[in-house]
Amino acid sequence: MELWYTEQHTENVRFSIKVDKPLYTGQSEFQRIDIFKSKEFGTIFTLDGLMMVTEKDEFIYHDMIVHVPMATNPAIKNVLVIGAGDGGTVRELTRYNSIERIDMVEIDKLVVDVCREYLPQTACKLDDPRVHLFFEDGLKFVRSKENAYDLIIVDSTDPFGPGEGLFTKEFYGNCFKALKEDGILVNQHESPYYHEYAQSMQRAHKRIKEFFPVCRVYQAHIPTYPSGHWLFGFASKTYDPVNDLNEQAWNSLGLKTRYYNTDIHKGCFALPTYVKELLGNKEE
Amino acid sequence: MELWYTEQHTENVRFSIKVDKPLYTGQSEFQRIDIFKSKEFGTIFTLDGLMMVTEKDEFIYHDMIVHVPMATNPAIKNVLVIGAGDGGTVRELTRYNSIERIDMVEIDKLVVDVCREYLPQTACKLDDPRVHLFFEDGLKFVRSKENAYDLIIVDSTDPFGPGEGLFTKEFYGNCFKALKEDGILVNQHESPYYHEYAQSMQRAHKRIKEFFPVCRVYQAHIPTYPSGHWLFGFASKTYDPVNDLNEQAWNSLGLKTRYYNTDIHKGCFALPTYVKELLGNKEE
Amino acid sequence: MELWYTEQHTENVRFSIKVDKPLYTGQSEFQRIDIFKSKEFGTIFTLDGLMMVTEKDEFIYHDMIVHVPMATNPAIKNVLVIGAGDGGTVRELTRYNSIERIDMVEIDKLVVDVCREYLPQTACKLDDPRVHLFFEDGLKFVRSKENAYDLIIVDSTDPFGPGEGLFTKEFYGNCFKALKEDGILVNQHESPYYHEYAQSMQRAHKRIKEFFPVCRVYQAHIPTYPSGHWLFGFASKTYDPVNDLNEQAWNSLGLKTRYYNTDIHKGCFALPTYVKELLGNKEE
Amino acid sequence: MELWYTEQHTENVRFSIKVDKPLYTGQSEFQRIDIFKSKEFGTIFTLDGLMMVTEKDEFIYHDMIVHVPMATNPAIKNVLVIGAGDGGTVRELTRYNSIERIDMVEIDKLVVDVCREYLPQTACKLDDPRVHLFFEDGLKFVRSKENAYDLIIVDSTDPFGPGEGLFTKEFYGNCFKALKEDGILVNQHESPYYHEYAQSMQRAHKRIKEFFPVCRVYQAHIPTYPSGHWLFGFASKTYDPVNDLNEQAWNSLGLKTRYYNTDIHKGCFALPTYVKELLGNKEE
CATH class of the missing domain: 2.30.140.10 (Spermidine synthase, tetramerisation domain)
Incomplete structure (x- = not known):
């Protein structure tokens, strides 16, 4: 066929x-x-x-969006996940016994229903007792939260259509407020290679920097995303993802991962010069 | 159209x-x-x-195949380049005043002629007086060399057709012999993502390891190559590309590059776990 | 999408x-x-x-496979349809009140079930009381029939896979036997333009000619079939499709059709010279 | 490749x-x-x-645009060809010894130059002494002509870009004037199948009908044109292409053709009902 x-x-x-x-x-x-x-x-x-x-390469994305912040601060207990209807991000989070609660806010219930049926590989942990599903607009959900989460993961679509609001200044500001004083915000951060994606990346980075004192970008090889060169944003109130990485702590958990490891953790923040320039932080 | x-x-x-x-x-x-x-x-x-x-992304490949070895050993003087008919590798090499001689062995003269006409962006330095062009089979050329080069760069096509010989044990052995006692071999190393490429990568790595005491693999994001996840091999008789990197020396040269920088130099050797496993050096 | x-x-x-x-x-x-x-x-x-x-152009195929024989012999009463699981051929046949019985032999019941659900436009008349469905191999079905039908329509797939048997000498011989003494055989006859299809066309024509005294080929414009130039075979024991056409009789039926008309009926038997040559009947 | x-x-x-x-x-x-x-x-x-x-199927188009009018009126002596830079129409015309002069007006000299070099199969007769090449706008060329030609062939591109003017009322009116009192106009007439082409076909037909008493449309199977169902317009001051066909005269010329023959000549004017309806001449 x-x-x-x-x-x-x-x-x-x-x-x-x-x-x-x-x-x-x-x-x-x-x-x-x-x-x-x-x-x-x-x-x-x-x-x-x-x-x-x-199915072939979701492990790359989900490893990188979850384990980077978790290895930076192993004390994370309360997590807010926005988007992520396929369940892959939650699946990786549930591997940490230290996590007590995961609020997942997905605007589109049908996405979750469909992934439960057709993608058990990612959706398999959505019934973990620590997971609380909210079928709401993440933008609105986060408005009412204050000092509530150790980690917010924004696992959104591209910044048009339903995902648009998750790339706005208002949203990032509310995430800052919703995070505890040592909170971390991780988001999928588009790609530097093709022009339109690079613009989204630049805009997102510029807006997040207005709120968070620590604001870094890291990369992964995701062959099924445009250009295969995909970025994530790591923003936090205190933690630096490289300096504060506790390699030993994470490795002692014994989590088997296929992409992430603590070498990659350090290596992935080393960006190509042209990406640094696009992000406006060549001297970073 | x-x-x-x-x-x-x-x-x-x-x-x-x-x-x-x-x-x-x-x-x-x-x-x-x-x-x-x-x-x-x-x-x-x-x-x-x-x-x-x-034209858009050749800088990534050429930065990574040249600057990684050059920053590891700034004393490199004699370089052999095999393949590389487009001239991009030579262009980057000629930026180092410290290099005294570059032998470039390209089996196909027509490739060079065509690139001189249509790709001046890469072919622009083939007339540098230090560059010596040989239109021969690289496999044969290297057989007769002994203790002659500080660096060999194998900038070949995929391991079938004209490039096939440049992935054989015999070839790697002759490269070892042709290198000086602190020589470095860098080669394009295929990709870990799609099965057929991963097999080529594994074979090449296994064969190079039989000759070189130091044998590392590093990666780059090259969106126009299959999967966008491309690898290079760094093999040497003495130097470790990360431990022996002389950041200050390279940065003091003031070379403007668009992909390579000394952060990337260190980061690019951090491989995803699944790539490490394919290379059989998880414990590396 | x-x-x-x-x-x-x-x-x-x-x-x-x-x-x-x-x-x-x-x-x-x-x-x-x-x-x-x-x-x-x-x-x-x-x-x-x-x-x-x-949906857009099925009317062309079904008009041409049904109305050409029906206008040639308006006295047709018993019809055997082989293949045609989508129901379009039967739909056109049921428009003739003069037809008393239609045996439709489709090897694949699932085709009929699926078309009933998704293609009511063609499958709408499969429940006409004159229609008798047999989910059997047409090749076997026709073996046991003798002097039974006025018209056999072979509405098959291409001559490989399930449709293969419907292009064999044995099959055509059995059709001859199954037809009454003034019987007509119409079949989809592949295309003259691309080599592989032209070969199938030639083979089918050659085999049918061994049995039937009248053996003509006619054409239609079916844009969604390879090359858009599609052929039908008209074979009979007595009738000539052009000379015996009863224009007035057919037109007086008042059937509204979107492709077929009695001008087309006469025109469609005029074949391009290269098609005549392929069929080996340039002098026809 | x-x-x-x-x-x-x-x-x-x-x-x-x-x-x-x-x-x-x-x-x-x-x-x-x-x-x-x-x-x-x-x-x-x-x-x-x-x-x-x-190369594979140009014979279909060129046979049909030339031999249909030539077989209708074997006395044609002066021909104007508009467009047709590839030379195929002229090639077919030069096969008639009875033709005395062919004016070919192609707006784009480069088309002719390129076809002479790369398409000798069609361009081979452009140097026939009877052929006069004019690299001008056909629309303007025809304005100054009166009672000059027995046949005008409009072998144009689609009705946008350079070919646009060749589908206007003004142009058809000027063609009428440029033709002798028994003159014939043949033009490529787009296709009935896809909506946009069908609209061009309808517009052209409507405009030509305003000038010519005889106005017919004929069809051919040209697999490399959109839908493979292509039309030609036959307009004339006196001749009817079917009734006035002189089969014997044309066949006695002994021209070997691969698509056209006098059966096709008669058959090709039999149009599908939906095409007749689009042309607004169902009762024709």
Whole structure:
């Protein structure tokens, strides 16, 4: 069967994956949801036609969005996850016995329902007793919170459509307020390579810097995202992700991971010069 | 004009670039050579239909294949470059006044001729007086050399077709012999993500380890190569690329680079766990 | 959503349709069945990845496979349809009150079930009381029939996979036997343009000619089939499709059709010279 | 080499041809010109990215645009060809010894130069002594002509860009004036299948009908044009293309053709009902 899923990374660049079998197509109040089966990447989950998760490489994204902050501050107990309807971020968080509560706020219940059925690989821990699901707008949810979380993870879509609000100044300001005094904010931070993504990256970084004294960006190789060069933002009130890394503590947990390790933790904050320049912190 | 260059990264994955204008097509004794103009990547150079160089991101590859060894041992004077017909590796090398001689051995003269005409951005330093061009088989060239070079850079195509010999045990052994007692071998090392490339990577690494006491792998984000996750091999008789890095020395040269910097130098050797496992050196 | 259905018309030619929504995917005992929704063609039905029916242009195929024989011999009462699981051929046949019985033999019950659900436009008349469905191998079904039908319509897939037997000498011989003494055999006859299809066309024609005294080929413009130039075979024991056409009789039925008319009936038997040559009947 | 030429037949339909080798790319004052070599179709010639001619099937188009009027009126002596820079129309015309003069008016000299070099199959007769080349705007050229030609062939591109003027009322009126009292106008007439083409077809037909008492449309199977269902317009002051066809006269010329024959001549004017309806002449 010649069925190809194509994501236009730019107007002039196409990334195409042969689909074995369409598994699900639906339209929620917020977005178009598709699930495909493919030989190369296993099950694929897209929102509005953009790649969210593949069975083959979701471990990279979820390792990097969770273990970097967790290894920086092993005392994290209360976590807010915004977006992340596939469940992969929660799955990684639940591996830490030290975490007491995870509030997950996903605007689109259908995403969670669909991922529970078609992506058990990521959705498998959404019923952990520490996990509290809220099907609400994360932007609104966080407004009423104050001094409540040790860690906020913004696992959003791109900054247009349902994910748009999660890239605004107002949102970052409310995250700051919702965090405890040593709180950490981690967010998916787009990519430096293609122009449009680089602009989103720059905007997000500039806005977060207005609130957080520590504001770093780290990178990972995620081949199914545009350019394969993907960034995460690490912002915090006190912790520096490299200097405050407690390698021994994290390694003694004995968590088996396929991408993250404490060497990568240190290495991933070393950015290419052109990315530093885009972020406006060449001298950082 | 709807003309698309497509590289099949695997049987089930296509990466496609809109071509504005075909600039050159030729068949040498060794391979098919094509040059295209594209909006997103500027001029593109392919061999046998595989992406070699784009104007947009060639700086990443050439920074990483040259500056990593040069910053490790600033005393490098004699360099052998194998392959690299586009000239980008030589261009970066010629920025070091300390280098006295560069022997470049490219099997296919037509590649050099075509790149001189269509890719002046990379080919611009092939006439530097320190550069000696040899249009020969690198495999044979290196056989007769002994204790001759401080650095060998293997800037080859993939391990099939003309580039095949540059991934053999015999070749690596001859490189070892051709290097001085503190010599360094750097090679493009394929990619860990798609199965076929990962196999090439594993084979190359295994073979190089048989000869060199120091044998490390480092990575870069090269979006136009399959998966965007590309590796380089650093093998040496004495130097460790991280411990022996002389940051201050390199930075004092004042070379402006767009990808490489001494932070990246250290960070790029931190590999994802799954890559370490593929390389069989998890405990490294 | 960038999802494209692609049919490779040859190794070097692709026809691609943007899919709005996958509607159904299944694997029967015989073949892969897919239903898609597309903007340009409405609902699309494919078998083993090959285009069978689109809502937009199925009328062309079904008009031409049914009305040509029916206008040639308005006295047809008993019809055997082989294949045609989508129901379109039966739908057109049921418009003739003069037809008393339609035996439809489709090897794959799942095709009929799926078309009933997703393609009511074609499947709408499968419950007509004159229609008798047999889920059997048409090749075997016809073996036991003798002097039974006025018309046999072979509405098969291409001559590989489940449709293979319907292009054999044995099958055509049995059809001859199953037809009454003035019986007509119509079959989809592949295409003259791309080499592989032209070969199938030639083989089918050669085999049918061994049995039937009248053996003609006619054409239609079906844009979603390879090359858009599609052929049908008209074979009979007595009737000539052009000379015996009763224009007035057919037109007096008042059937509204969107492709077929009695001008087309006469015109469609006029074949391009290169097609005549391929069929070996230039002097016909 | 994976290089694919793609023509978007509509926003949702792509027809793609694997290119072996780009042969020429240029930009004239009027349009982008490309020549490719392909396995399936041989040499391909495109204007502004739209398919004009392929070596494999140009015979269909050129047979039908030339032999239909020539067989209708064997006494044609003076012919005006507008557009047709590839030379194929002229090539077919020069096969008639009875033709005395052919004026060919092509706005873009570069098209002719490029076709002479890369498409000798079509351009081979442009130096026939009866052929007079004018590199001018056909719209202007025809304005000054009166009672001058037996036949005008409008072998234009689609009705946008350089070809736009050749679909206007003014142009058709001037053609009428430029023709002798038994003159014939034949033009490429777009296609009935995809909406945008059908609109062009309808507009052209409506405008031509305002001037010519006889106004017919005929069709051919041209697989490399959008939908493969292509139309030609036959307009004349006196001749009816079917009733006035002199079969014997044309066949006695002994011209070997691969698509056209006098059966096709009669058959090609039999249009599908939906095409008749689009043309507004169902009762024709």
